[in-house]
Amino acid sequence: MADVKPFQCIRPKREVAGRIAALPYDVYNREEAKKEIQREPLSFLRIDRAETQFENSVDTYDNRVYEMAGNLLEGMITDGLFVTETKECYYIYELIMNGRSQTGLVACASIDDYLHNVIKKHENTREEKELDRIRHVDTCNAQTGPIFLAYRSREEINQIIDEVKQGEALYDFQSTDGIIHHVWVITEEDKVREIRNAFDGVGSIYIADGHHRAASAVKVGLKRREANPGCNGREEFNYFLSVLFPEDQLMIMPYNRVIKDLNGNKLSEFIEKVKAYFEVSLLGEHPYAPEEKGCFGMYIGGCWYKLTAHENIRNNADPVEVLDVSILQNYILCNILGIKDPRTDKRIDFIGGIRGLSELEKRVNTDMKIAFSMYPTSITELFAVSDAGKLMPPKSTWFEPKLRSGLFIHKLG
Structure with missing residues:
Protein backbone atom coordinates (compact mmCIF):
# COMPACT_ATOMS: atom_id res chain seq x y z
CA MET A 1 0.00 0.00 0.00
CA ALA A 2 1.54 3.26 -1.16
CA ASP A 3 0.95 6.45 0.81
CA VAL A 4 0.63 9.18 -1.82
CA LYS A 5 -0.79 12.35 -0.31
CA PRO A 6 -1.96 15.77 -1.50
CA PHE A 7 -0.07 18.78 -0.20
CA GLN A 8 -0.34 22.52 0.30
CA CYS A 9 1.74 23.65 -2.64
CA ILE A 10 3.71 26.84 -3.15
CA ARG A 11 3.69 27.53 -6.89
CA PRO A 12 4.43 30.35 -9.35
CA LYS A 13 1.84 32.89 -10.37
CA ARG A 14 0.33 31.86 -13.67
CA GLU A 15 1.85 34.69 -15.70
CA VAL A 16 5.44 33.88 -14.68
CA ALA A 17 5.29 30.06 -14.43
CA GLY A 18 6.97 29.53 -17.80
CA ARG A 19 9.80 31.89 -16.88
CA ILE A 20 10.43 30.38 -13.45
CA ALA A 21 10.23 26.69 -14.45
CA ALA A 22 13.75 25.30 -14.93
CA LEU A 23 15.39 22.06 -15.96
CA PRO A 24 16.81 19.99 -13.06
CA TYR A 25 19.83 21.43 -11.29
CA ASP A 26 22.14 18.61 -12.37
CA VAL A 27 21.55 19.12 -16.11
CA TYR A 28 23.91 22.13 -16.04
CA ASN A 29 27.46 22.82 -14.97
CA ARG A 30 28.15 26.08 -13.16
CA GLU A 31 28.90 28.17 -16.25
CA GLU A 32 25.93 26.80 -18.16
CA ALA A 33 23.66 27.61 -15.22
CA LYS A 34 25.02 31.17 -15.09
CA LYS A 35 24.30 31.66 -18.78
CA GLU A 36 20.77 30.34 -18.39
CA ILE A 37 20.10 32.76 -15.52
CA GLN A 38 21.49 35.63 -17.58
CA ARG A 39 19.05 34.65 -20.33
CA GLU A 40 16.13 34.33 -17.87
CA PRO A 41 16.64 36.16 -14.55
CA LEU A 42 13.51 34.55 -13.01
CA SER A 43 14.75 31.02 -13.67
CA PHE A 44 14.48 28.74 -10.65
CA LEU A 45 18.12 27.84 -11.26
CA ARG A 46 18.91 30.93 -9.17
CA ILE A 47 17.67 28.90 -6.20
CA ASP A 48 18.61 25.37 -7.26
CA ARG A 49 22.12 26.49 -8.24
CA ALA A 50 22.64 29.46 -5.93
CA GLU A 51 26.43 29.40 -6.46
CA THR A 52 25.62 31.27 -9.69
CA GLN A 53 25.02 34.34 -7.53
CA PHE A 54 28.68 34.39 -6.46
CA GLU A 55 32.06 34.77 -8.10
CA ASN A 56 33.62 31.48 -9.19
CA SER A 57 36.09 31.77 -6.31
CA VAL A 58 33.23 30.86 -3.94
CA ASP A 59 32.98 27.08 -3.68
CA THR A 60 29.77 25.46 -4.93
CA TYR A 61 29.26 23.89 -1.50
CA ASP A 62 30.05 26.95 0.60
CA ASN A 63 27.55 27.57 3.41
CA ARG A 64 26.79 30.97 1.88
CA VAL A 65 25.47 29.25 -1.24
CA TYR A 66 22.77 27.36 0.68
CA GLU A 67 21.88 30.43 2.73
CA MET A 68 21.51 32.37 -0.52
CA ALA A 69 19.17 29.69 -1.91
CA GLY A 70 16.91 29.97 1.13
CA ASN A 71 16.92 33.77 1.01
CA LEU A 72 16.15 33.85 -2.71
CA LEU A 73 13.22 31.48 -2.28
CA GLU A 74 11.73 33.48 0.57
CA GLY A 75 12.34 36.69 -1.39
CA MET A 76 10.43 35.42 -4.45
CA ILE A 77 7.55 34.35 -2.21
CA THR A 78 7.54 37.73 -0.43
CA ASP A 79 7.65 39.56 -3.77
CA GLY A 80 4.48 37.81 -4.88
CA LEU A 81 6.01 35.67 -7.61
CA PHE A 82 4.69 32.57 -5.84
CA VAL A 83 1.30 31.82 -4.34
CA THR A 84 0.47 29.34 -1.56
CA GLU A 85 -2.57 27.09 -1.88
CA THR A 86 -5.12 27.42 0.89
CA LYS A 87 -5.71 23.64 1.04
CA GLU A 88 -4.01 20.36 0.21
CA CYS A 89 -4.29 19.48 -3.48
CA TYR A 90 -3.03 17.12 -6.14
CA TYR A 91 -1.83 18.39 -9.51
CA ILE A 92 -1.81 16.87 -12.97
CA TYR A 93 1.37 17.58 -14.96
CA GLU A 94 1.43 16.87 -18.69
CA LEU A 95 4.56 17.22 -20.82
CA ILE A 96 4.40 17.01 -24.62
CA MET A 97 7.59 16.36 -26.58
CA ASN A 98 7.53 16.06 -30.38
CA GLY A 99 3.78 15.46 -30.23
CA ARG A 100 4.09 12.67 -27.64
CA SER A 101 2.32 13.25 -24.31
CA GLN A 102 2.98 11.86 -20.83
CA THR A 103 0.90 12.81 -17.82
CA GLY A 104 1.73 12.36 -14.15
CA LEU A 105 0.27 13.09 -10.74
CA VAL A 106 2.08 15.66 -8.58
CA ALA A 107 1.90 14.57 -4.95
CA CYS A 108 4.00 13.76 -1.92
CA ALA A 109 5.38 10.26 -1.37
CA SER A 110 6.20 8.80 2.03
CA ILE A 111 9.73 8.44 3.39
CA ASP A 112 8.49 5.32 5.22
CA ASP A 113 7.51 3.79 1.88
CA TYR A 114 11.08 4.50 0.73
CA LEU A 115 12.56 2.95 3.87
CA HIS A 116 10.28 -0.13 3.65
CA ASN A 117 10.94 -0.69 -0.07
CA VAL A 118 7.44 0.15 -1.28
CA ILE A 119 9.32 2.80 -3.26
CA LYS A 120 12.01 0.78 -5.03
CA LYS A 121 15.43 1.87 -6.27
CA HIS A 122 17.60 0.65 -9.13
CA GLU A 123 20.72 2.83 -8.61
CA ASN A 124 23.33 3.42 -5.96
CA THR A 125 23.80 6.97 -4.71
CA ARG A 126 27.00 8.88 -3.97
CA GLU A 127 27.40 10.52 -0.59
CA GLU A 128 28.79 13.82 -1.87
CA LYS A 129 25.82 14.30 -4.20
CA GLU A 130 23.40 13.46 -1.40
CA LEU A 131 25.03 15.93 1.00
CA ASP A 132 24.57 18.80 -1.45
CA ARG A 133 20.79 18.29 -1.72
CA ILE A 134 20.45 17.53 2.00
CA ARG A 135 21.90 20.93 2.79
CA HIS A 136 19.80 22.61 0.08
CA VAL A 137 16.51 21.09 1.28
CA ASP A 138 17.33 21.64 4.95
CA THR A 139 18.33 25.30 4.51
CA CYS A 140 15.42 26.16 2.19
CA ASN A 141 13.05 24.16 4.43
CA ALA A 142 11.52 22.97 1.18
CA GLN A 143 11.79 20.43 -1.63
CA THR A 144 11.95 22.23 -4.95
CA GLY A 145 12.71 19.51 -7.52
CA PRO A 146 10.25 16.60 -7.79
CA ILE A 147 11.33 12.96 -7.80
CA PHE A 148 10.32 11.14 -11.00
CA LEU A 149 8.37 8.03 -9.93
CA ALA A 150 6.65 5.30 -11.94
CA TYR A 151 3.92 2.81 -11.10
CA ARG A 152 1.96 0.12 -12.93
CA SER A 153 -0.98 1.79 -14.63
CA ARG A 154 -4.34 1.66 -12.83
CA GLU A 155 -7.56 2.41 -14.69
CA GLU A 156 -9.29 4.17 -11.78
CA ILE A 157 -6.43 6.68 -11.52
CA ASN A 158 -6.27 7.14 -15.29
CA GLN A 159 -9.99 7.92 -15.44
CA ILE A 160 -9.77 10.67 -12.84
CA ILE A 161 -6.74 12.22 -14.52
CA ASP A 162 -8.38 12.12 -17.95
CA GLU A 163 -11.48 13.79 -16.53
CA VAL A 164 -9.48 16.57 -14.87
CA LYS A 165 -7.60 17.23 -18.13
CA GLN A 166 -10.88 18.18 -19.79
CA GLY A 167 -11.02 21.31 -17.64
CA GLU A 168 -9.09 24.58 -17.85
CA ALA A 169 -5.35 24.27 -17.26
CA LEU A 170 -3.69 26.17 -14.44
CA TYR A 171 -0.47 26.49 -16.50
CA ASP A 172 -0.01 26.22 -20.25
CA PHE A 173 3.38 27.18 -21.71
CA GLN A 174 6.15 26.03 -24.01
CA SER A 175 9.72 25.99 -22.70
CA THR A 176 12.70 27.06 -24.79
CA ASP A 177 13.53 23.43 -25.63
CA GLY A 178 10.15 23.03 -27.32
CA ILE A 179 8.47 20.98 -24.56
CA ILE A 180 4.83 21.94 -23.93
CA HIS A 181 3.79 21.97 -20.27
CA HIS A 182 0.22 21.77 -18.95
CA VAL A 183 -0.78 21.72 -15.29
CA TRP A 184 -4.20 21.21 -13.71
CA VAL A 185 -5.07 21.39 -10.02
CA ILE A 186 -7.35 18.91 -8.21
CA THR A 187 -9.08 20.60 -5.29
CA GLU A 188 -12.36 18.64 -5.08
CA GLU A 189 -12.35 16.60 -1.89
CA ASP A 190 -14.07 13.59 -3.49
CA LYS A 191 -11.48 13.35 -6.28
CA VAL A 192 -8.62 13.83 -3.81
CA ARG A 193 -10.03 11.02 -1.67
CA GLU A 194 -10.51 8.72 -4.69
CA ILE A 195 -6.92 9.20 -5.82
CA ARG A 196 -5.45 8.61 -2.37
CA ASN A 197 -7.57 5.49 -1.92
CA ALA A 198 -6.57 4.22 -5.36
CA PHE A 199 -2.89 4.42 -4.46
CA ASP A 200 -3.62 2.34 -1.37
CA GLY A 201 -3.90 -0.52 -3.87
CA VAL A 202 -0.51 0.16 -5.50
CA GLY A 203 1.97 -2.34 -4.12
CA SER A 204 5.17 -0.88 -5.55
CA ILE A 205 6.39 2.48 -6.82
CA TYR A 206 9.69 2.84 -8.67
CA ILE A 207 12.21 5.67 -8.80
CA ALA A 208 12.68 6.40 -12.48
CA ASP A 209 14.93 9.43 -12.01
CA GLY A 210 16.11 11.35 -8.96
CA HIS A 211 17.73 8.75 -6.69
CA HIS A 212 19.98 11.34 -5.03
CA ARG A 213 17.14 13.79 -4.42
CA ALA A 214 14.99 11.01 -2.96
CA ALA A 215 17.75 9.77 -0.66
CA SER A 216 18.45 13.34 0.45
CA ALA A 217 14.78 14.05 1.18
CA VAL A 218 14.54 10.89 3.27
CA LYS A 219 17.65 11.77 5.28
CA VAL A 220 16.35 15.28 5.97
CA GLY A 221 13.07 13.74 7.14
CA LEU A 222 14.86 11.31 9.45
CA LYS A 223 17.00 14.13 10.82
CA ARG A 224 13.88 16.13 11.66
CA ARG A 225 12.21 13.13 13.26
CA GLU A 226 15.20 12.80 15.54
CA ALA A 227 14.99 16.51 16.41
CA ASN A 228 11.22 16.21 17.09
CA PRO A 229 10.74 13.06 19.19
CA GLY A 230 7.05 13.86 19.68
CA CYS A 231 6.21 13.84 15.95
CA ASN A 232 3.30 11.68 14.79
CA GLY A 233 4.48 10.76 11.27
CA ARG A 234 2.06 13.09 9.50
CA GLU A 235 4.34 16.13 9.51
CA GLU A 236 5.36 17.39 6.07
CA PHE A 237 9.00 16.39 6.56
CA ASN A 238 7.78 12.77 6.46
CA TYR A 239 6.99 13.18 2.74
CA PHE A 240 8.84 14.22 -0.41
CA LEU A 241 7.76 15.99 -3.59
CA SER A 242 7.12 13.62 -6.51
CA VAL A 243 5.52 13.27 -9.91
CA LEU A 244 4.12 9.77 -10.42
CA PHE A 245 3.62 8.42 -13.95
CA PRO A 246 1.92 5.21 -15.11
CA GLU A 247 4.57 3.07 -16.77
CA ASP A 248 2.79 2.89 -20.13
CA GLN A 249 3.28 6.63 -20.69
CA LEU A 250 7.04 6.79 -20.18
CA MET A 251 9.77 6.96 -22.77
CA ILE A 252 13.31 5.87 -21.99
CA MET A 253 16.05 6.90 -24.38
CA PRO A 254 19.43 5.17 -24.71
CA PRO A 376 17.23 1.78 -24.63
CA THR A 377 16.54 -0.01 -21.38
CA SER A 378 12.79 -0.64 -21.06
CA ILE A 379 10.59 0.31 -18.13
CA THR A 380 9.77 -3.41 -17.79
CA GLU A 381 13.48 -4.13 -17.31
CA LEU A 382 13.74 -1.34 -14.74
CA PHE A 383 10.82 -2.84 -12.79
CA ALA A 384 12.32 -6.35 -12.98
CA VAL A 385 15.68 -5.19 -11.60
CA SER A 386 14.03 -3.18 -8.81
CA ASP A 387 11.65 -6.04 -7.90
CA ALA A 388 14.64 -8.39 -7.64
CA GLY A 389 16.29 -5.98 -5.20
CA LYS A 390 19.20 -5.48 -7.58
CA LEU A 391 20.93 -2.44 -9.06
CA MET A 392 21.52 -1.42 -12.65
CA PRO A 393 24.92 -0.35 -13.96
CA PRO A 394 25.41 3.43 -13.85
CA LYS A 395 23.80 5.52 -16.61
CA SER A 396 21.39 2.79 -17.70
CA THR A 397 18.39 5.04 -18.44
CA TRP A 398 17.79 8.49 -19.90
CA PHE A 399 14.25 9.77 -19.43
CA GLU A 400 12.80 12.50 -21.61
CA PRO A 401 11.25 14.96 -21.26
CA LYS A 402 12.76 16.24 -18.01
CA LEU A 403 10.50 17.45 -15.20
CA ARG A 404 10.80 21.15 -14.40
CA SER A 405 11.82 22.49 -11.00
CA GLY A 406 10.13 25.49 -9.42
CA LEU A 407 6.59 24.69 -10.58
CA PHE A 408 5.75 22.89 -7.34
CA ILE A 409 7.36 23.56 -3.97
CA HIS A 410 6.77 21.45 -0.88
CA LYS A 411 7.47 23.18 2.43
CA LEU A 412 8.62 20.90 5.23
CA GLY A 413 7.00 22.83 8.02
Missing part, protein backbone atom coordinates in the same frame (compact mmCIF):
# COMPACT_ATOMS: atom_id res chain seq x y z
CA TYR A 255 22.42 6.25 -22.66
CA ASN A 256 25.34 5.94 -25.09
CA ARG A 257 29.04 5.49 -24.27
CA VAL A 258 32.29 6.99 -25.58
CA ILE A 259 35.76 5.69 -24.66
CA LYS A 260 39.09 7.48 -24.78
CA ASP A 261 41.36 4.62 -26.05
CA LEU A 262 41.52 0.95 -27.05
CA ASN A 263 43.46 -0.14 -23.97
CA GLY A 264 46.66 -0.71 -25.99
CA ASN A 265 44.96 -2.71 -28.77
CA LYS A 266 45.32 -2.00 -32.47
CA LEU A 267 41.97 -1.66 -34.24
CA SER A 268 42.32 -5.06 -35.95
CA GLU A 269 43.20 -6.71 -32.63
CA PHE A 270 40.27 -5.04 -30.90
CA ILE A 271 37.80 -6.18 -33.59
CA GLU A 272 39.03 -9.78 -33.31
CA LYS A 273 38.53 -9.72 -29.53
CA VAL A 274 35.01 -8.31 -29.97
CA LYS A 275 34.17 -11.19 -32.34
CA ALA A 276 34.58 -13.62 -29.45
CA TYR A 277 31.32 -12.24 -28.02
CA PHE A 278 29.55 -10.50 -30.92
CA GLU A 279 28.79 -10.86 -34.60
CA VAL A 280 30.44 -7.81 -36.22
CA SER A 281 29.06 -6.18 -39.39
CA LEU A 282 30.77 -3.24 -41.12
CA LEU A 283 28.26 -0.51 -42.07
CA GLY A 284 30.61 2.21 -43.32
CA GLU A 285 29.63 5.84 -42.86
CA HIS A 286 25.96 5.16 -42.11
CA PRO A 287 25.17 5.87 -38.43
CA TYR A 288 23.49 2.96 -36.68
CA ALA A 289 20.94 3.12 -33.86
CA PRO A 290 20.09 -0.38 -32.59
CA GLU A 291 16.54 -1.53 -33.31
CA GLU A 292 16.39 -4.44 -30.88
CA LYS A 293 17.91 -5.75 -27.65
CA GLY A 294 21.31 -7.35 -27.87
CA CYS A 295 22.44 -5.11 -30.74
CA PHE A 296 24.91 -2.21 -30.51
CA GLY A 297 26.30 0.43 -32.80
CA MET A 298 30.06 1.01 -32.73
CA TYR A 299 31.80 4.00 -34.31
CA ILE A 300 35.58 4.08 -34.72
CA GLY A 301 38.00 5.30 -37.37
CA GLY A 302 35.25 7.02 -39.35
CA CYS A 303 33.21 3.81 -39.72
CA TRP A 304 30.10 2.39 -38.09
CA TYR A 305 29.72 -1.27 -37.16
CA LYS A 306 26.73 -3.30 -35.98
CA LEU A 307 27.47 -5.64 -33.07
CA THR A 308 25.05 -8.48 -32.27
CA ALA A 309 25.65 -10.35 -29.02
CA HIS A 310 25.95 -14.12 -29.31
CA GLU A 311 22.82 -16.05 -28.35
CA ASN A 312 24.20 -17.44 -25.08
CA ILE A 313 24.95 -13.87 -23.89
CA ARG A 314 21.51 -12.56 -24.85
CA ASN A 315 19.61 -15.33 -23.04
CA ASN A 316 20.85 -14.73 -19.50
CA ALA A 317 18.01 -15.14 -16.95
CA ASP A 318 19.48 -12.62 -14.50
CA PRO A 319 17.53 -9.30 -14.79
CA VAL A 320 20.75 -7.25 -14.50
CA GLU A 321 23.11 -9.38 -16.59
CA VAL A 322 20.65 -9.47 -19.52
CA LEU A 323 20.52 -5.66 -19.78
CA ASP A 324 22.26 -4.28 -22.85
CA VAL A 325 24.24 -1.89 -20.65
CA SER A 326 25.51 -4.91 -18.69
CA ILE A 327 26.39 -6.87 -21.81
CA LEU A 328 28.43 -3.97 -23.18
CA GLN A 329 30.08 -3.36 -19.82
CA ASN A 330 30.94 -6.99 -19.10
CA TYR A 331 32.15 -8.17 -22.48
CA ILE A 332 33.70 -5.10 -24.13
CA LEU A 333 34.27 -2.29 -21.65
CA CYS A 334 35.61 -4.54 -18.89
CA ASN A 335 37.01 -7.64 -20.62
CA ILE A 336 38.61 -5.88 -23.60
CA LEU A 337 38.98 -2.19 -22.75
CA GLY A 338 39.85 -2.65 -19.07
CA ILE A 339 37.14 -0.36 -17.67
CA LYS A 340 36.34 -2.16 -14.41
CA ASP A 341 34.32 0.57 -12.69
CA PRO A 342 32.50 2.93 -15.07
CA ARG A 343 31.54 5.15 -12.12
CA THR A 344 35.13 6.21 -11.51
CA ASP A 345 37.12 5.45 -14.69
CA LYS A 346 38.10 8.72 -16.42
CA ARG A 347 38.40 6.99 -19.81
CA ILE A 348 34.63 6.69 -20.26
CA ASP A 349 31.92 9.29 -20.78
CA PHE A 350 28.15 8.94 -21.14
CA ILE A 351 26.02 10.69 -23.76
CA GLY A 352 22.24 10.98 -23.35
CA GLY A 353 20.29 9.68 -26.33
CA ILE A 354 18.59 13.05 -26.75
CA ARG A 355 21.86 14.32 -28.26
CA GLY A 356 21.75 11.87 -31.14
CA LEU A 357 24.36 9.82 -33.02
CA SER A 358 26.03 12.93 -34.44
CA GLU A 359 27.27 13.73 -30.93
CA LEU A 360 28.97 10.33 -30.79
CA GLU A 361 30.72 10.99 -34.09
CA LYS A 362 31.74 14.45 -32.90
CA ARG A 363 33.30 13.10 -29.70
CA VAL A 364 35.21 10.34 -31.52
CA ASN A 365 36.47 12.89 -34.02
CA THR A 366 37.71 15.20 -31.24
CA ASP A 367 38.60 13.79 -27.80
CA MET A 368 37.53 10.12 -27.83
CA LYS A 369 38.53 6.97 -29.72
CA ILE A 370 35.40 4.85 -29.90
CA ALA A 371 31.63 5.21 -29.34
CA PHE A 372 28.80 2.77 -28.71
CA SER A 373 25.14 3.46 -29.47
CA MET A 374 22.69 1.54 -27.30
CA TYR A 375 19.19 0.12 -27.46
